[in-house]
Amino acid sequence: MSIAEQPVSLVGLARGLQGATLEESRRTMEICNACRYCEGYCAVFPAMELHRSFSNRDLVHLANLCHGCKGCFYACQYAPPHEFGLNLPKVFAELRRESYEHHAWPGALAGLFQKNGLFVSLATGLLLIAVMLLSALLVDPQALFGVNRGPGSFYAVIPYEVMVALGSLSFGYAVLALVMGLRNYWRESGAKQVGGKALALGLHDALTLRHLSGGGHGCNDTHEGFTQSRRWLHQAMMWGFLLSFASTSVATIYDHVFGWIAPYSWYSAPVVLGTLGGFGLTIGSGGLFWMKFKTDPEPTAQRNFGMDMGLLAQLFLVAVTGLALLFFRHTSAMGMLLVIHLGFVLALFVSLPYGKFVHGLYRFAALVRHHADQRAASQEEGSAS
Amino acid sequence: MLRDKHYDLLVIGGGNAALCAALTAREQGASVLVCEHAPRALRGGNSRHTRNLRCSHDAPTDVLTENYSEEEYFEDLLRVTGGVTNEKLARMTIHESKFVTPWMYERGVRFQPSLGGTLSLSRTNAFFLGGGKALVNAYFAEAEKKGVEVVYDTEVVSLDIEEGFFKGAEVRYHGFPDYVRAKALVVASGGFQGNIEWLTEAWGPSAANFIIRGTPFNKGLMLRDLLAKGAEPNGDPTQCHAVAIDARAPKFDGGIVTRLDCVPFSIVVNNKAERFYDEGEDVWPKRYAIWGRLVAQQPDQIAYAIIDTKCLKLFMPSVFPPIEGRTIEELAGKLELDPAKLSKTVKGFNAAVQPGSFDPSGLDGSRTEGLEPAKTNWARKLDEPPYYAYPLRPGVTFTYLGVTVDEKARIQMADGKPSANMLAAGEIMAGNILGQGYLAGLGMTIGTVFGRIAGQEAARYVNR
Ligand SMILES: Cc1cc2nc3c(=O)[nH]c(=O)nc-3n(C[C@H](O)[C@H](O)[C@H](O)COP(=O)(O)OP(=O)(O)OC[C@H]3O[C@@H](n4cnc5c(N)ncnc54)[C@H](O)[C@@H]3O)c2cc1C
Ligand code: HEM
Ligand code: SF4
Ligand code: SF4
Numbered sequence: 001m002s003i004a005e006q007p008v009s010l011v012g013l014a015r016g017l018q019g020a021t022l023e024e025s026r027r028t029m030e031i032c033n034a035c036r037y038c039e040g041y042c043a044v045f046p047a048m049e050l051h052r053s054f055s056n057r058d059l060v061h062l063a064n065l066c067h068g069c070k071g072c073f074y075a076c077q078y079a080p081p082h083e084f085g086l087n088l089p090k091v092f093a094e095l096r097r098e099s100y101e102h103h104a105w106p107g108a109l110a111g112l113f114q115k116n117g118l119f120v121s122l123a124t125g126l127l128l129i130a131v132m133l134l135s136a137l138l139v140d141p142q143a144l145f146g147v148n149r150g151p152g153s154f155y156a157v158i159p160y161e162v163m164v165a166l167g168s169l170s171f172g173y174a175v176l177a178l179v180m181g182l183r184n185y186w187r188e189s190g191a192k193q194v195g196g197k198a199l200a201l202g203l204h205d206a207l208t209l210r211h212l213s214g215g216g217h218g219c220n221d222t223h224e225g226f227t228q229s230r231r232w233l234h235q236a237m238m239w240g241f242l243l244s245f246a247s248t249s250v251a252t253i254y255d256h257v258f259g260w261i262a263p264y265s266w267y268s269a270p271v272v273l274g275t276l277g278g279f280g281l282t283i284g285s286g287g288l289f290w291m292k293f294k295t296d297p298e299p300t301a302q303r304n305f306g307m308d309m310g311l312l313a314q315l316f317l318v319a320v321t322g323l324a325l326l327f328f329r330h331t332s333a334m335g336m337l338l339v340i341h342l343g344f345v346l347a348l349f350v351s352l353p354y355g356k357f358v359h360g361l362y363r364f365a366a367l368v369r370h371h372a373d374q375r376a377a378s379q380e381e382g383s384a385s
Numbered sequence: 386m387l388r389d390k391h392y393d394l395l396v397i398g399g400g401n402a403a404l405c406a407a408l409t410a411r412e413q414g415a416s417v418l419v420c421e422h423a424p425r426a427l428r429g430g431n432s433r434h435t436r437n438l439r440c441s442h443d444a445p446t447d448v449l450t451e452n453y454s455e456e457e458y459f460e461d462l463l464r465v466t467g468g469v470t471n472e473k474l475a476r477m478t479i480h481e482s483k484f485v486t487p488w489m490y491e492r493g494v495r496f497q498p499s500l501g502g503t504l505s506l507s508r509t510n511a512f513f514l515g516g517g518k519a520l521v522n523a524y525f526a527e528a529e530k531k532g533v534e535v536v537y538d539t540e541v542v543s544l545d546i547e548e549g550f551f552k553g554a555e556v557r558y559h560g561f562p563d564y565v566r567a568k569a570l571v572v573a574s575g576g577f578q579g580n581i582e583w584l585t586e587a588w589g590p591s592a593a594n595f596i597i598r599g600t601p602f603n604k605g606l607m608l609r610d611l612l613a614k615g616a617e618p619n620g621d622p623t624q625c626h627a628v629a630i631d632a633r634a635p636k637f638d639g640g641i642v643t644r645l646d647c648v649p650f651s652i653v654v655n656n657k658a659e660r661f662y663d664e665g666e667d668v669w670p671k672r673y674a675i676w677g678r679l680v681a682q683q684p685d686q687i688a689y690a691i692i693d694t695k696c697l698k699l700f701m702p703s704v705f706p707p708i709e710g711r712t713i714e715e716l717a718g719k720l721e722l723d724p725a726k727l728s729k730t731v732k733g734f735n736a737a738v739q740p741g742s743f744d745p746s747g748l749d750g751s752r753t754e755g756l757e758p759a760k761t762n763w764a765r766k767l768d769e770p771p772y773y774a775y776p777l778r779p780g781v782t783f784t785y786l787g788v789t790v791d792e793k794a795r796i797q798m799a800d801g802k803p804s805a806n807m808l809a810a811g812e813i814m815a816g817n818i819l820g821q822g823y824l825a826g827l828g829m830t831i832g833t834v835f836g837r838i839a840g841q842e843a844a845r846y847v848n849r
Contacts (some may be wrong), residue, residue, distance in 0.1 A: 078640075
């Protein structure tokens with residue numbers, strides 16, 4: 001049975017989605033739909049206006065379409081202390097997290113969202129120790145502290161096969177779990193039909209973070225005033241992530257296709273991409289981390305704090321250790337740095353499907369459905385008039 | 386303590402008109418204190434419930450489509466007021482409305498792009514991005530940046546006026562008595578619709594059943610004080626703009642969402658289960674405003690709009706779910722109406738409905754025959770259960786009584802002379818232009834135009 005058809009009382013029993021969050025989301029949308037003052041802020045409002053009543057699947061879609069910019073909180077005439085007490089960014093952030101849990105694959109691991117901060121720290125700690133032990137057991141413990149230079153020096157610390165096996169296993173699993181989760185999500189909250197145009201528009205909105213601009217003049221990043229800081233920091237982080245990812249992919253090709261063995265020179269593609277990516281990630285995640293403490297907590301979901309912080313911390317640590325490895329790879333610190341960096345990377349991979357990271361995929365899916373819905377609605381209108 | 390300071394200008398109120406005046410005076414060098422009765426979280430008066438303002442323009446702009454000439458604007462005003470307007474002030478306001486949106490933009494107010502979705506008013510009215518609360522937030526932020534001093538939770542209780550000259554004001558600053566000295570005064574404290582006792586004086590005990598759509602802080606204290614101290618009144622003290630809203634709305638501050646657009650497609654009965662007016666007289670935007678008064682005249686100031694299933698999707702969704710009944714009798718029971726009587730009213734109505742082609746988008750002439758009162762458009766039988774009802778009560782938007790001003794926003798005294806240092810802007814003087822009726826978006830235009838004039842005039846006076 002899909003969530004759309006479940007009676008509300010049953011929904012509370014379903015993994016993740018809580019009746020109370022759904023009901024509060026529905027009440028909020030019903031008030032907003034009678035008001036519509038915020039319709040210029042983001043995609044949520046035009047999407048809302050397509051409905052007169054809201055099924056659970058519509059609500060999950062709308063929550064994932066919301067970018068948490070908080071514009072509609074500070075502008076809301078019904079925000080607390082008004083007796084309606086609306087707080088749309090907060091309730092949607094809660095529903096988003098419940099939807100991640102609800103759709104997680106395999107379902108047995110959904111609980112990892114609940115204590116996400118703890119899970120992420122444990123995974124990181126355990127993997128760090130595991131990599132160190134592997135290195136110490138498989139290679140000479142001294143390798144960790146010696147000076148290694150030239151091609152293949154990394155493998156003097158961790159054997160080549162071990163590195164490939166660890167990397168591909170953890171990453172392969174992450175991709176599988178992410179794809180399965182996204183599939184679960186799309187089945188319940190996606191669009192029925194999607195054209196190339198909707199896909200392209202959705203991709204555009206996701207990559208430019210269009211809806212983290214408050215309709216053009218910025219968002220309420222930390223308080224009532226408007227800035228674009230969160231958008232630019234997230235851009236630095238997201239593109240930093242993608243560049244780092246590109247760096248690893250190019251390096252893999254170098255290695256497997258051309259047989260060129262790491263470490264590569266300063267001006268090689270993997271190093272240039274990795275350096276840019278590393279700086280983007282560091283600045284972006286560090287900046288967002290800092291903003292988290294500065295921000296007015298009222299329109300945010302405190303329940304999600306651990307999850308948000310978990311991913312931010314992981315990205316920051318991966319980036320910083322990666323950059324350190326790059327700068328100190330010719331010194332005796334290289335061995336330890338490599339092991340630590342590898343530990344953080346592996347921990348990031350295994351926690352991707354069970355943390356904040358899934359929001360990128362779900363939001364992208366929601367943006368695509370949004371464009372598909374809007375096109376369908378305008379065609380309907382066109383044929384009616 | 387405010388007692389120890391001395392300001393150039395005291396502005397009373399924290400809505401649109403007050404902030405436009407404070408910003409303008411401050412930009413011209415005056416030291417300004419704004420006293421807002423509401424706490425910070427509820428600041429902004431009725432202005433925070435608004436969504437647009439009406440602007441004349443000769444060509445399309447980034448926020449308005451086509452054009453809206455000063456002449457057409459004035460004709461619209463004449464039509465709704467039936468001529469109860471000060472033509473000189475009205476024409477000046479309309480002319481000035483051409484220049485307000487860029488001024489607002491520079492001070493942080495943002496508008497929706499003119500093509501925006503559902504808005505049929507985008508030719509005549511510019512819509513605030515995020516609505517009136519976002520506008521008020523932007524103005525407060527700008528005022529703070531420019532050094533306007535703002536105190537919340539501060540009610541001005543009495544003005545020291547000597548022969549039309551303002552000396553100072555007694556206030557309650559966070560509940561404690563205090564005093565403000567200033568060289569000039571701008572009163573922008575809105576109407577008196579938040580004052581149920583005053584409403585009762587004009588409307589009798591039925592006022593207890595009125596719902597106030599906006600802020601509870603507009604109690605008209607300053608209006609009363611000014612009138613008692615020699616200001617010339619303006620506007621009909623017994624009139625208010627009232628619309629029919631959902632009876633389940635909060636007593637205050639329900640704002641826009643309590644509105645109901647279902648009347649033209651319904652039959653409306655009072656608590657005797659009898660119809661009392663032609664629900665299909667005209668398209669809803671034109672008839673919206675009379676229904677407040679119509680419901681106010683019914684016993685216990687309550688009425689019920691009743692529709693059947695086929696009408697449910699013809700109007701904007703409402704915040705409150707309709708009350709549902711599988712039969713008319715069941716519905717009557719839930720509304721605590723006499724089932725037999727309601728059934729009789731519905732049967733009588735259904736029998737009188739003439740065949741016609743129903744068209745919700747315009748006057749369709751689908752009518753009743755031989756029924757009193759008739760329904761002259763959109764008359765269709767109620768025959769598709771379940772049936773639904775929305776309870777209606779009068780919802781007061783604003784009152785018309787205010788002070789008389791001249792084109793410099795100076796308050797006119799009863800002796801015929803303008804006050805040298807007392808100015809008024811916004812709802813408290815809007816009746817000079819909108820003597821009766823309602824023109825969507827005019828309230829904010831009057832507040833913006835007169836707020837700026839008052840600020841300028843105050844600065845001129847203190848800098849002289
Ligand atoms: C639901 C609703 C929707 C509306 N929509 C629109 C619209 O879209 N467009 C439009 O043009 N008009 C609209 N109006 C009308 C509009 O709200 C008013 O015309 C406009 O807000 C008046 O502005 P103002 O600054 O004069 O008064 P207000 O914004 O009401 O401000 C009055 C201020 O004075 C303060 N105050 C009162 N007494 C005292 C005192 N003794 N001491 C200190 N402070 C005091 C109040 O707290 C308040 O801050 C709407 C009204 C309502 C109720
Ligand atoms: C499809 C593309 C993406 C979109 C549309 C998107 C959008 C957003 C938005 C709107 C936020 C702020 C609201 C919130 O906290 O939920 C956010 C936060 C965040 N995003 Fe993304 N994101 C995308 C991809 C990514 C990627 C690839 C990463 C990983 C590198 C990432 C990491 C983060 C982190 C760590 C936060 C939390 C920051 C905070 O809480 O302040 N995002 N994202
Ligand atoms: S958030 Fe508040 S102001 Fe914005 S549309 Fe919803 S109810 Fe209206
Ligand atoms: S928080 Fe921002 S993105 Fe989310 S619904 Fe409100 S305005 Fe839209």
